[in-house]
Amino acid sequence: MKILIADDDAVSRRLLRQTLENWGHEVLVARDGREALETFLDHPVRLVITDWMMPHLDGPGLCRAIVEHQKGTSDPTYVILLTSRDSTGDLAHGLGAGANDFIAKPFKTEELRARLRNGERILALQEELIRAREEMRRLAMTDPLTGLFNRRAMLQSLRRDEERMRRERRPLGVVMVDLDYFKEINDRHGHLAGDRVLERVASSLEACIRGGDYVGRWGGEEFLLVLPGADAVQCAEVAERCRRLVESQRIRLDDGMLLRVSASFGAASTEGPDRIPYLDLINQADEALYWAKEAGRNRVKLFVGERADA
Template sequence: MTARVLVVDDIPANVKLLEARLSAEYFDVATAYSGAEALALCDRAECDIVLLDVMMPDMDGFEVCRRLKSNPATHHIPVVMVTALDQPSDRIKGLEAGADDFLTKPVSDVALISRVRSLARLKMITDELRMRALTSKEIGIQSAEREAVTDTGRGGKVLIVDDRQSSYERIAQTLSAEQTVDVQSDPKEALFRAAEGDYELMIVSLGLKDFDGLRLCSQVRSLERTRGLPILAISEPDNNARLVRGLEIGVNDYLIRPIDKNEMLARVRTQVKRKRYTDRLRDNFAASIEMAITDALTGLHNRRYMETHLGALTEQAAQRGKPLAVLILDIDFFKSINDNHGHDAGDDVLREFAVRIRKAIRNIDLACRYGGEEFVIVMPETDLAVAGMVAERIRRRIAGEAFSIQQGAKSLDVTLSIGIAALGGAGDTAAAMLKRADQALYRAKRDGRNRVVEEAA
């Protein structure tokens, strides 16, 4: 795995040193010698990670970071501050500006490369989600970026895994001012707790007495339900080898004991914000997929989904020698409802019609709006005789109770006609079955409507 790393420093020697280190690990390196130049490169999406010096003329690294993180177009780019400043207050200032990490010079090659690789993996995942989310934006779903730049990272749900009471009590007390905190002192139960708890961050002590904290981190990453859960590891001093290993297996961030309270609060907020952002991207993508296959008015699947799904069900039924039936339903004289009562009344009828269909069929049956006032029901493992009984039950349910329109001010009697076809012998297709059902529907309409007609294969 590689990434394009932007090195920002006003001292050429520092830039060359970092460029050489990163190039030796096969990273693609871009350089900038001022904050303004760095912002311009990020705006053009020419980097995956920013290594940012703090002490620069005109615009310091803190301001550069703040601008990157407040811009919806660039806030997702990981920023690592690399500086000679070594005071806790400087580190906290950088984290509060939005930096993903704050490394103090001199930085070991191992620590630097491990951190860059870890953030590069995270950036790749985020980029994939952002690319998918473009579809959501195009169809009108609110952009996740706008919410992300205003998110404070507070009010999150955090799970602490630590078996030292004095340690987890101090951590919980500090975090409780901003987050909802749970503690799991038995690491063997932590994975189950994390999977069931809908947490936004998991804090894991690497100094557990009788359990390997890194193994727990690995298990969290391997389980589908917790794969996207951020992990913040807490390590003892001079335990760099385990921290590096943790970053390699998917730990997102770390703290070194003794823990600075303000630094912990800042790092926790960063991870909670990132988790919420990726969750919004995933939710938006899922919503766009749902919109692509769902009829907005009735909530049923649309014709596109039905045609694809029917083809798969037809093949499956033919291979297994199982029956399959299709019903095409058409609301009688629907045009007159729109003409006499308005399109809003027609919409009321369509919505209620969909509700009644859902109540009349099984969970395994597929109900779709085919177009206009036509609907299709696909019934797996159902022969023509049983499909006929279900169709007659639906017909009676529609005709037996008037439809409310205009917010209950009026009601209408509605009937429907239904054509049925079943999967025939070898060589029968979904298209042919639909055509036969449509022909049966035509006969039902021709013979007086408000009836069910079966068409054998």
């Protein structure tokens, strides 16, 4: 493990360093709190052993600075205060500053070893929790079947993209996609076949979008493409490319049968001084999708005011 030690006393510093190095740790050394903080910021370490009394910045001050720095990061650091003070008031002060543990100075080798092991164990637990939290966060944003963004994730990034496109004075386009006759596929071939179709359509859509575009699963057999910077014509072009690729797929089912599917597309884009909020934009794409269904499916419709086009 990489350990940073901070101590203004040369003898105690050397002893600590030697002990830790003998145990196989990589040791960084600082002669006071300020130097320790600079070293820490340059070379983040998981464990810090710091003296209490030091010039410039004392142990508790260093603890506070480390805690402050760690806000918003997911790298925990474990801090052990090295001190000859042992009154409960001082302990409370050190803990309040963010120290995780204490070692009385001069340290006993066995005690140091035990406290280090304890620190490693707690760091491992913290890291496991952080990993689990990040995985939960990822799962909460992902559609498990297709691996695409789910609706919640789409809404979040749409909000950001809307803001960004408004700032950059560029259009924002969306395309709503709905598989044709999906219920019949499920009824006739079973839900596993339906799942396979959804996966294949998802990867077809992903293959057709441009860099910076993204696609998510909006609902059961509905997908949404988001095309930052795309005007209505570009949206319709991307949608048409997707439509042709979906139509050209031959999806092999477990019984060997080859299935062909198609999808309908509704595209809408907004720009200029009268640009509309993204939720309204999605409604427009939905409306255009409805026109595509009405007109016989397997086609792209562009939202243009009250009138269908494309």
